[in-house]
Amino acid sequence: MFRHTKRLQFEARPERPDPLYARKLQELIGGAYGEMSVTMQYLFQGWNCRVEGKYKDLLMDTATEEIGHVEMLATMVARLLEGAPATMTADAVKDPVMAAVLGGMDPQQAIVGGGGALPSDSQGVPWNGRYIVASGNLLADFRANAAAEAQGRLQTARLYNMTDDPGVKAMLQFNLARDTVHQKQWLKAIEELESDGLETPIVPNALFDEEDQEHNHTIWRLSDGTDGKNGGWTQGDDPLEYLEDPQPLGGPGTAPAPDPALYGTYNPIADAKGTVKGKAQAAVKKAKGK
Template identity: 90%
Template sequence: MFRHTKRLQFEARPERPDPVYARKLQELIGGAYGEMTVTMQYLFQGWNCRVEGKYKDLLMDTATEEIGHVEMLATMVARLLEGAPSTVLAESVKDPVMAAVLGGMDPQQAIVAGGGALPNNSQGVPWNGGYIIASGNLLADFRANAAAEAQGRLQTARLYNMTDDPGVREMLRFNLARDTVHQKQWLKAIEELESDGLETPIVPNAYLDEENQDHNHTIWGLSDGTDGPKGGWSKGKDGLEYLTDPQPLGGPGTAPAPDPALYGTYSATQDAIGTVKGKAQAKAKKATGK
């Protein structure tokens, strides 16, 4: 059950209208790393969580907070759009929608939302449920959450530098602080999952003995340069081995002949060549045991 309190989590009142900035702020509402994404991500992770107690509570607490962030931003967008499309532009263009375009605001804010916020990003692209991650594995999900909060804070910081409005900046300072807390909490929750013995660093911690042991510790050096092996990931007892000249391990990627009814272009000769090469490579591999 959710309840709505008729007060904002933090004040969202600009000093003056700014329809151009209102459009920019839409990214923090309906962008891939906006507040709608983390709201729905944490809600579905919480609803799908099979571990009652502290982890589920953390997810639901944070998800509910993020709903409030959507409300704050939507309120700020509406207030930034006050009086838009601007009277001056509307006078000259004689069309408020065209005035909105020339004024830099999203015309859908005028056409669809009546001068309010939308569940869209800064380009007017609708929010997509495909942005969210809710896998059922808490370690994988918490890592995704920390990354989402980092991306969200990065975008908030960029938007902070795009305005000098004291009221907008005051709200964004609050948002920056909450994104800081959320990054910290997910990183600590990751540590606790491991210390509680619920998860180990590799997700999932299954099939570690069955996976190909020849290929679970090598980094394929497939780009120019020689600095990759200098990283800390190549050092120590758990270091990974850098392959400086990795070679392909499979045969030609020849697709099989298409169904005749599909009328795909097909060369029987080429297919035969691919098949012969593939069989020869398989035979050689079997003979050498590699």
């Protein structure tokens, strides 16, 4: 059950309207790393969590807070759009600066949202549920959560430097702080999953004996750069081997003969024994019923 409180988690009141900045803030609402994404990510992780107790409670606490962040940002967007475009359009014809502001705003905020926020990013692309990660494996999910909070804080920091409005900056200062906390909590939760014996560093903690033992400890040098071997990953108690000149292990990536009914262009090149051409011809004859 969710219950709405008619107060914002933190104040969201700009000093003055700014339709252009309202469009920029849409990224923090409906972008790939926006508040809608982390809200739904944490909700589904929490709903799907099979471990009752501290991990599920942390997920649900944070998910519910993120709903409040969407509300804060939506309120800020509506207030930044105050007076636009209805009462500002006439002045825009006379004032080049105002015309530039109106020219940079998202028209859908007026046409579709009625002067309010939208579930979309700064380019007007609708939010997509495919942005979220909820795998059921808490270690994999918490790592994704830490990355999402890092990207979100990065974008918030960039937007912080794109405004001089004291009210907007105050709200973003709060958001920056909460993103800091959330990164810390997921990183600590990752450590605790391991100390509780629920997970080990590699996800999933299975099939280690089944995997190819020859290739589970090597880094292939496949770029012109030469410094990859100088990282800490090639040192310590469990170093990874850096292969300077790795060679392909498979044969040519040639697709099989196409179904004749699909009319795909095909001209097989025989190998040294002619087997490629022979097999291809046999496949075509079989498909034609000959």
